[in-house]
Amino acid sequence: MRPSIIAPTLLLLAAGAAQAVEFGGIEFHGFYSQGYTISDKNEWLVDRSQHGSFDLNDAAVNASFDATDRLRFAAQIYGSDLYGDPQMVNSGSFDQKKAAKVNLDYAYGQYTFADAIGLRLGRVKQAYGLYNEVRDIDAARSTAILPQSVYDNRDRELNYLVNGIAGFGTFDLAKAGKLEWAGYYGAVNIPVDGTIAKQYVNSDVSLDEVSVDAVYGGQLMWSLPVEGLRMGFSYRNADNLASDAVINAGAFNPFQPAVPMAVVFDEYKYYLGSIEYTSGDLTLQAEYQRVLTHSTYTAGNVPPFSAIIQSFLTPTDMDSQGWYALASYRLHPRVEAGAVVAIYSTKYDEGKTDDWNSYQNDFGVFAGCNLTDWWTLKAEYHYVEGAALLDAQNRETGYFPGSQTVSTEYWSYFVARTTVSF
Amino acid sequence: MHRISSILLALALIGAAGAAETVIVNAGLGVKEVAAGDLEGMFDGKKANWPSGAKVVLVTQPESAAHEAFLKAHVGKSPSQFATLWKKIVFTGKANAPVAVKGDAEVVAMVAKTPGAIGYVSDAASANAGVTVVTVK
Numbered sequence: 001m002r003p004s005i006i007a008p009t010l011l012l013l014a015a016g017a018a019q020a021v022e023f024g025g026i027e028f029h030g031f032y033s034q035g036y037t038i039s040d041k042n043e044w045l046v047d048r049s050q051h052g053s054f055d056l057n058d059a060a061v062n063a064s065f066d067a068t069d070r071l072r073f074a075a076q077i078y079g080s081d082l083y084g085d086p087q088m089v090n091s092g093s094f095d096q097k098k099a100a101k102v103n104l105d106y107a108y109g110q111y112t113f114a115d116a117i118g119l120r121l122g123r124v125k126q127a128y129g130l131y132n133e134v135r136d137i138d139a140a141r142s143t144a145i146l147p148q149s150v151y152d153n154r155d156r157e158l159n160y161l162v163n164g165i166a167g168f169g170t171f172d173l174a175k176a177g178k179l180e181w182a183g184y185y186g187a188v189n190i191p192v193d194g195t196i197a198k199q200y201v202n203s204d205v206s207l208d209e210v211s212v213d214a215v216y217g218g219q220l221m222w223s224l225p226v227e228g229l230r231m232g233f234s235y236r237n238a239d240n241l242a243s244d245a246v247i248n249a250g251a252f253n254p255f256q257p258a259v260p261m262a263v264v265f266d267e268y269k270y271y272l273g274s275i276e277y278t279s280g281d282l283t284l285q286a287e288y289q290r291v292l293t294h295s296t297y298t299a300g301n302v303p304p305f306s307a308i309i310q311s312f313l314t315p316t317d318m319d320s321q322g323w324y325a326l327a328s329y330r331l332h333p334r335v336e337a338g339a340v341v342a343i344y345s346t347k348y349d350e351g352k353t354d355d356w357n358s359y360q361n362d363f364g365v366f367a368g369c370n371l372t373d374w375w376t377l378k379a380e381y382h383y384v385e386g387a388a389l390l391d392a393q394n395r396e397t398g399y400f401p402g403s404q405t406v407s408t409e410y411w412s413y414f415v416a417r418t419t420v421s422f
Numbered sequence: 423m424h425r426i427s428s429i430l431l432a433l434a435l436i437g438a439a440g441a442a443e444t445v446i447v448n449a450g451l452g453v454k455e456v457a458a459g460d461l462e463g464m465f466d467g468k469k470a471n472w473p474s475g476a477k478v479v480l481v482t483q484p485e486s487a488a489h490e491a492f493l494k495a496h497v498g499k500s501p502s503q504f505a506t507l508w509k510k511i512v513f514t515g516k517a518n519a520p521v522a523v524k525g526d527a528e529v530v531a532m533v534a535k536t537p538g539a540i541g542y543v544s545d546a547a548s549a550n551a552g553v554t555v556v557t558v559k
Contacts, residue, residue, distance in 0.1 A: 020512075020519050027519070029512050064515050069477040069538070070470075074515025106515060112470050115463070125514060133514050140510045170468040172459055180468065227498050278503065333502060373484070373505065421509065 020422065030061040031421035033138045039413035042387055043394045045145065045153070046082065049413060055081040056145075056417065058136055060105060070112045078105035078136060082153070105136075106161060116169040124166040126159060127182030127219040128234045129272050129287055135160065142283070142328045143366050144378040144417040147342035148389050149322030150272065150289045154195045158238060159270075162186030162215050177225045180232075183218035188238075197243075198391040204398035206246050213239040217270070228278040238268035247299070247309060259309055260300050267294035281330035283338075288323040290348060319348040328366075337367040346388050356409040357395045360386040379416045385409060443492040444546040446530065446553040448539045451476060455557040456540075458496065464540060465497045465504075465520075467511045472538060480520035481532045481541030488526075488544035496558065 021028040035056030039049040046055040062076035079102035108122030125133040134140040135151055152159075164186015171179045190196055190210040197207045217236030224230060242264045249256040272289045297313040322345070328338030342362040350358065366380035387395055387407035395407045445461065447453050451472060463469030464478045471477060483489055484501065493499050499507065512519045523532050526543040533539040534552025549555050 029519070031513070060513070062513065062515055064518060066477060066518065069475055072515075072517075076513070076515060108515070110516070115469050115471075118470075134510045137509060137513045140506055140513065170463065172463070174459075178459075178463075178468070278499075281500070330500070330502060333500075336502075370502070421513075 026063050026065045028061065028063050029422060030059070031137070031139060031419055032059040033057060033417060033419035035144060035415060035417035037413060037415045039411060041408040041411035042384075042390055044390065044411075044413055045415075056415065057081050058138075060136065062105075072110040072112075073108070074110065075107035076105040078103055080136075108166075114169070116171050118168050120166040120168070121164075123161055123163050124184055124186070125161055126184055126215070126217060126236065127166070127168070128159065128217060128236055128270070129219075129232075129289075130274050130276060130285060132159065132234075138378075138417060138419040139376055139421050142326070142336055142338060142368060143340060143364070144368075144380050144415045147287075147322075147324035147326070147340060147362070149324050149342040149344035149360070149362065150287050152322075152389060154199050154389070154391070157190050157194050157196050158188055158212065158215065158241070159236065162188055164214075175225060178223040180221040180223070181218070182221075183216075185214060185216040188212050188215045190241075198393070200243075200245075200392055202393040202396065202398050202403075204248055204403070206248065208244040208246060210241075210243040212241045215239070221274070229276070231275040232273070234270070234272040234274065236270040236272075238265065241265040241268050249306075249309060253306075256306070259302060261313075262298045263295055264297075265293050265295045267292060269293075283328045284326070286323065286325040289321065291318070291320045291322075293318045318346065320344070320346045321348045334370040335367070336369075338365070340364045340366065344386075344388055356386040356388075357390075357405065357407060358386075358388055360384060360388040374422055375418070375420050377416075377418045379414070381412065381414050383410075383412045387411075443488050443495065443542045443544060444549070445496075445540065445542050445556050445558055446533050446549055447541075447556050448533055448537055449552050449554050450537055451554070453554060453556055455559050458558055461496050461540075461558055462498065465493070466499070466507060467517050470517060476538040479518075479536050479539040481529050481536070481539050482520045482522050483524060483526070483529055483541075484522050485524060486544065488542060491544075492542045 036054055037045050037049050037056050038052040043049050046053040058080035060076050060078040062074065064072065064074040066072050104123065106123050106125055108120040108124050110118060110120045112118040127133055131141060131146055131151055135146055162184050164184065166184040168182045173179055190212060192207050192210055197210060201207055215238050219232055219234040221230055221232035245261045245263055247259040247261055249259050269292045270289065272287060274287045277284045294317050296315045299313055302309050324340060324342040326338060326340040328336055330336045345359045347358060362382050362384045364380050364382040366378065368376060368378040370376050386409065390407055396405050397403045460469055465480060469478060490501050493501060493504050497504065508519055511517050521532055523529055526545055526548040529541040529543050530548050530550055530553055533541045534550060546555055
């Protein structure tokens with residue numbers, strides 16, 4: 001990470017410790033999180049995890065201001081090596097060296113009309129499940145990384161923020177509990193060299209442009225009359241996620257020029273069910289997600305008898321599913337430990353399969369300690385079967401016949417992370 | 423019979439101890455009572471305004487025993503759960519963090535000088551003219 005991110009963050013942390021910093025009615029908060037991850041096989045979470053990596057880091061500073069009792073403004077800048085600038089090279093793979101990227105995370109004006117209705121306008125977060133709005137906030141969860149079967153870091157560019165509008169509110173249902181609602185609609189910028197691109201790009205395919213018309217969705221979260229129990233349903237839709245790609249056909253036929261191809265997802269829907277129960281020192285959570293997509297392909301310069309390229313142009317339906325179950329127990333006011341199971345499959349109705357690139361079963365144990373109110377330390381170990389959530393170039397060398405599988409079925413990884421916040 | 427009476431007395435004392443924290447609000451609000459559901463909503467960040475429209479400002483004393491007792495009795499959360507909840511709220515920009523002070527005297531002083539403020543004290547006698555002791559119904 002660039003010193004330009006670290007220095008001001010640490011200075012603010014040193015000045016603020018556990019308390020917010022306030023100047024002239026503007027409240028400031030921030031955090032710095034540094035992780036280390038190492039995997040015995042497969043590159044995971046970061047580009048060089050098999051060598052051990054400190055790229056699992058991020059920092060943020062936010063400011064908020066109450067203009068009136070009901071009108072509020074808030075903004076946050078966020079930087080990370082994890083979502084840094086990979087340099088795509090002509091072959092369609094990514095340079096391993098990345099530069100930390102500092103982004104405007106959220107920035108909105110919020111007006112609360114009543115408990116049951118409020119609006120946000122600007123760059124707003126997508127309310128989706130128990131963790132999407134706080135997916136970057138290490139201090140807001142028990143584990144060092146979120147279960148990737150549901151909170152896939154690779155989809156973050158599409159699934160985290162929108163430039164648009166959001167609504168929110170809470171209905172008091174008296175003896176039936178409380179019902180929170182949230183909804184959002186807006187535009188999303190997707191970089192051509194970002195994490196979404198990396199899911200598809202390898203030596204056979206590169207991307208020129210990725211766009212989406214709009215992303216919208218909503219969530220209902222019901223806090224039941226049973227203390228500590230809540231459950232919810234979330235939905236998200238991406239309208240016309242499209243990309244201009246290039247099939248590097250020369251890889252299998254040296255006389256074949258590159259084939260430009262347009263990919264359009266005319267259906268891209270997410271469904272998520274959530275449940276959480278807390279009782280004393282025990283927390284139980286589970287979420288189940290299905291993602292339905294339908295994509296069509298058009299291409300130019302297609303050789304008439306090229307069955308391989310023709311196979312790329314077949315409309316494709318995908319129906320993936322992912323879920324996790326997590327249990328954590330607070331052994332001491334400052335110490336917590338637990339276990340998590342996260343299961344993902346690219347095919348909803350697929351039974352047992354030998355293709356380990358189509359599923360990923362992750363079994364983890366974790367422990368964390370709040371050294372102070374503003375300083376946390378975590379460590380976790382995961383055993384994994386399958387490789388479906390790896391980037392494309394870490395699964396196979398290409399899509400054409402002759403490509404080689406580079407992933408490994410059985411593997412494990414370790415993550416340690418420390419976070420300071422104020 | 424004597425044994426049963428003793429048990430009932432003990433249970434009554436335990437119940438009284440659990441409800442010992444006194445909720446106070448800024449006197450300018452003109453509020454005499456607050457619904458239990460509203461109190462919970464304020465402290466879990468879901469209720470941002472008083473019926474008058476004034477912004478809710480939370481005043482806490484996280485290093486005290488009263489903090490844990492108050493959260494358990496009125497918010498249904500442990501101190502660590504409360505801290506995690508407010509990290510989620512603060513880092514999404516949705517509301518300002520509770521104002522954390524030390525001891526009853528500082529809570530009373532902060533609530534008295536802050537419009538829309540609500541807090542709790544372990545000793546009702548510490549309240550002064552700038553705050554109103556409210557009934558949780």
